[in-house]
Amino acid sequence: MTGFVGAIVEAWDELRIHKVRVLLALVGVACAVTAITGITAAVTMFGQAMQEQNERMSGRDTTLEAWSMGPTEGAMTAAETDAVVDAVAERHKISYHSVRATMDLAVHGGDSGTYVDWSAVDADSGTITRQDLDAGRWFTESDAERLAPVLVVNQAFLDAYAGGAPVTTHPKVVLEGESPVAATVIGVVPVQWNDEGPRAMMLFDQAVRWFPDRVMADNYRFWVPPELADRFAEVLPRDLAAAGVRFEVQQPMADAVVIDRVLQYLVLGVGGFALLLGGLGLLNIALVTVRYRIREIGIRRSFGATSGRVFFGVLMESVVATTVAGVVGVVIAVAVIKNIPIDRIFGRPLDDLPGFPFDAALVGMACAVGIGALAGLIPAIYAVRVKVIDAIRY
Amino acid sequence: MTGIPLVDLQGVTRHVELPDGSTLEILRGVDLTVGPGEHVAIVGRSGTGKSTLLNILGLLDSPTSGEYLLEGEPVGRLRSRALARRRGDDFGFVFQQFNLLQGRTALENVAAPLLYARGRQFWNRTRLASQSLERVGLGERLDTRPEKLSGGEQQRVAIARALVRGPRVILADEPTGALDVETGQAIMTLLDDAASETGAALVTITHDLAIAARADRQFRLADGVLVPIHLDAPAAVAETAGLPA
Structure with a gap:
């Protein structure tokens, strides 16, 4: 319990201290999550508008x-x-x-x-x-x-x-x-x-x-x-x-549903690619940072940090960072979606305005956490392989 | 010294392979025992293996051969996780270059080892760190970052950090090496007092004979061989100052 909490506290401290670096690294991730979540929500609304239009004609x-x-x-x-x-x-x-x-x-x-x-x-x-x-x-x-x-x-x-x-x-x-x-x-x-x-x-x-x-x-x-x-x-x-x-x-034709699904996959694909690029940027910065922090890792080992804890700590830094970026991305997406002038875009208000797609928010968050784990994995392995004595003298 | 020693090195050697395939012998058959509350100093020139010996004592490095008993328990049988745990629980390190974590306040630096503790030590880490800093006279500088502190103050933060988990052995690697003579003496007085108060053993590595002379026992490490010596404190001070004893 204390090990897990300690790793989170350590990761958060690290992010707090290097906030400018972290912010820069996370802009891409937050944008990608906003894109995935926001566009999925927009597509859902567009689909609802199409469906309502369809239903006005054929039920x-x-x-x-x-x-x-x-x-x-x-x-x-x-x-x-x-x-x-x-x-x-x-x-x-x-x-x-x-x-x-x-x-x-x-x-x-x-x-x-x-x-x-x-x-x-x-x-x-x-x-x-x-x-x-x-x-x-x-x-x-x-x-x-x-x-x-x-x-x-x-x-x-x-x-x-x-x-x-x-x-x-x-x-x-x-x-x-x-x-x-x-x-x-x-x-x-x-x-x-x-x-x-x-x-x-x-x-x-x-x-x-x-x-x-x-x-x-x-x-x-x-x-x-x-x-x-x-x-x-x-x-x-x-x-x-x-x-x-x-x-x-x-029976009604199923074309609209198929088009809707294709559009959704397309959007998710583009968002996923953007997220991957954001993750690569994060990985790049995480790798540079971990080299810069070798001495600190050695000092922490002298405090009794196990290699598992060092691995988990470095990994968590990345995961905590992308999780925060994910939350920011989702919040931005919610803010944007809630302020879309539906009347102006679709010509009339929607009868059944779809709620914010929590599925999309969850997918966005899961992607953010996943990309954080992937981006943190390589620096974490690198941090564990460093010899303690060499690290302290670094 | 009676009973089981806290630290017991028996015939410890340490070799490293050089890139040209030859072997460099750093430590040769080192025997050393340190009891609870004892102050031991090890002197020697640069490159004689003092830091390697300290790293082995602090479980940061392993001997090539020989036995290391920690309270009678062979350290060689411990797995890396148990080693790390004992390192955190039993040892406090004071480094020559202070090795404070940049960007963190004095309080955060001292609280850092407690992130690896369990139970009350973990949950009360801020209070414990604050108390430790007060003990070394830095109760007013809790929120100051290392770069704003003088060398002596930085070393005091490092000492507070070494003491915060209540270690049984304090390992000080050239603790006064980066300080002037007066500040160095003050720091050593602080270390001695802190070790005495807590009952911790203190192992100091230094090339300063006057610092070494403060210890209960002194050793000289030369060519990887550890031999006991006796330093007379006034003579050592005079030798350090370049005066006739």
């Missing part, structure tokens, strides 16, 4: 997408199809599934010939696709009870049909059809791309109530645990077909 990981393969004999209505899908989802205990039905509706007013991208969705759809809004709110289950339909639209729709009125004024538009109805806009979604045309969403239950002949329940999404995705992809179409609706179920 959360893992969302199975079911597309209708056309009407079956004695074609069901949208409401009947929806009831069948609900029953299958409930049987398999899938907590989140959502419909995204296509619709064809005309809106009173606006320029003639303006096309509106309509869809009928449900409340779960907002959760599965991380639907965020510029203003107002998303649909809730209770909205289905309202007599008149409610809409979530984009700004282009508001501009075209409600004179750009803010959503807080509850703008109304008249939907034309067999039974025209005034619908209230409750939320505004962000634009998906530049010059996007008018886009509007209505709650599925209200759509089938007001416009039963204009709704096709042709697209469903099932948010399932990733490990069960394969099984559900096989079971769902079979069960749906057995219930009378034919759907093709697709």
Whole structure:
């Protein structure tokens, strides 16, 4: 116990006394650890941003997408199809599934010939696709009870049909059809791309109530645990077909995950190389220093230091130094990562901001300690081989 | 001297191989016993093997042949770890060039040997080092670095360091070699007193006959052979000063 503590105290004293030398040697190590930890954290954030963007388009990981393969004999209505899908989802205990039905509706007013991208969705759809809004709110289950339909639209729709009125004024538009109805806009979604045309969403239950002949329940999404995705992809179409609706179920592409992993390995490789260079600098200085300290090592041997203790002491100097550098590197990385202007870089804030990647911090620390041990090994062997008498006379 | 001697060299030789293949005999059949609390001085010219003898006594070097008994225990049978432990526990070294650790304060220098001690000595090292420095009269210079101290003060720090672990043998290699006569005498008085207080044996290697004359027993080392001599203190002082005895 005292031997170990003594070696640490000795190593720390040595670093304290030679702090300028140590600082210079450790700048490289600290930078490398900052690079490894910081870039890994940045890649994690970038990956999260990519994933969220992806999930806005095609649902959360893992969302199975079911597309209708056309009407079956004695074609069901949208409401009947929806009831069948609900029953299958409930049987398999899938907590989140959502419909995204296509619709064809005309809106009173606006320029003639303006096309509106309509869809009928449900409340779960907002959760599965991380639907965020510029203003107002998303649909809730209770909205289905309202007599008149409610809409979530984009700004282009508001501009075209409600004179750009803010959503807080509850703008109304008249939907034309067999039974025209005034619908209230409750939320505004962000634009998906530049010059996007008018886009509007209505709650599925209200759509089938007001416009039963204009709704096709042709697209469903099932948010399932990733490990069960394969099984559900096989079971769902079979069960749906057995219930009378034919759907093709697709799994999301895995490209994004692969790219993310390749990027991470690339970053770790570059960081590791930087760390190796830092370690070589440290080794160089440690070797020079140990030669300079031969006499001191001899004096310490006269105090009763064993060769093991001398070896461990010299090794610990390097390890303690790189550990301190590692901590500094990680702290810098945390400071940098916490102050990254995510809104400016990714265009919008992240819904689920990933926590600081402790794995990366641990990898950075482990690398720092490892490089310290490697850089200290050669000087430690050199220190042990010195003859005590020669060392004292040195 | 009665009982088992603290240090007992029996027929110790030390040879080294020279690069041309010949052998250099440094010590030839040295016999020496030192008892607890005894003060022994060894004189001799430069290059006669005094330091080699001191290194063997302090377990820093091993004899080529002969036997070294430390409290009756053959040192040759001890493994390097046990040797290092006994070196730290039983011996305190005072060197001619002080050999203080640069960049460290007087207190840190004196506490340094306690980093290799165990138990209370280790955990109380700062207090023990402080007490040791106070004993040599440097209680006011604890935080002073060696380069700011005079030669005499540096040697006093070295003595405090040699004493801090309570050694049973103090080995002093030309302790006054780098000091003027007056300071040297003061340092030797300090060493003598410290050894007497602690009951430690003191082995002094010197070429200064006046310093050697302070010891209980004196030896001369010439051509690797150790022979007992008797130095009369006033005569030795006169000889050192170049005056008729």
